[in-house]
């Protein structure tokens with residue numbers, strides 16, 4: 001009877017597999033330590049012991065622990081909503097035929113998956129053309145419903161690279177260009193309380209810049225205190 005209260009006077013339990021019933025008697029074939037197979041009140045969590053603190057990530061074990069302590073509700077951070085835009089007239093979404101000179105848009109789908117994996121809620125804002133007015137309209141629409149924006153492509157110095165001038169109008173450019181490769185054209189604009197991350201169009205840049213700059217920011221927005229993967233922490237220290 002696993003889980004039952006100990007009968008009065010008993011202080012250990014023998015597993016029934018090592019016993020044999022013989023009328024009113026029980027034969028026991030294996031010894032058991034005093035208090036063997038007994039769980040005591042307060043054994044896993046002592047009275048007034050703190051089981052988890054602020055900034056703790058609620059994974060399945062934490063949820064199970066909260067349930068065992070009869071905590072049906074806890075205060076949590078809201079998951080950040082993150083709008084994702086690909087920019088460039090050459091881009092073709094999935095499912096459409098690829099015309100000569102066109103490139104399949106892969107960043108938007110990769111970034112979507114990265115946002116989900118980092119615990120955010122992605123909002124797909126589609127592809128913005130190489131046109132300042134339309135790009136600004138799409139960015140503003142995105143920021144009306146998201147806590148952050150990630151835009152890829154059009155951030156270099158070419159005449160079709162309209163993203164930088166739109167982002168300069170929208171807010172304060174905190175940085176643009178980082179001494180790394182891939183990803184050297186990464187930048188960050190602050191708009192009200194929202195962060196706008198700009199990433200080069202190169203698909204490898206997109207993946208790497210997200211991991212280095214965007215993921216830690218999203219984790220911070222979601223209340224996490226450990227922002228860098230352990231292998232990155234050791235690399236930076």
Ligand SMILES: Nc1nc2c(c(=O)[nH]1)N[C@H]1C(S)=C(S)[C@@H](COP(=O)(O)OP(=O)(O)OC[C@H]3O[C@@H](n4cnc5c(N)ncnc54)[C@H](O)[C@@H]3O)O[C@H]1N2
Pocket residue numbers: 086087088090091103104105106107108152153154155156157158161183184185199200201202203205
């Ligand atoms: N004069 C200079 N030219 C370039 C420089 C520089 O410093 N000076 N840096 C180079 C580097 S490094 C990169 S990276 C690119 C970054 O420029 P952009 O962000 O403006 O990138 P795009 O031209 O828009 O795209 C680069 C490449 O990636 C393709 N792309 C764009 N978006 C997507 C997408 N959503 N999915 C898949 N592929 C995408 C795009 O078609 C281009 O082939 O600038 C260099 N030039």
Ligand code: MOO
Pocket residue numbers: 180181182183184185186200202204205
């Ligand atoms: O340095 Mo560019 O930003 O490859 O990718």
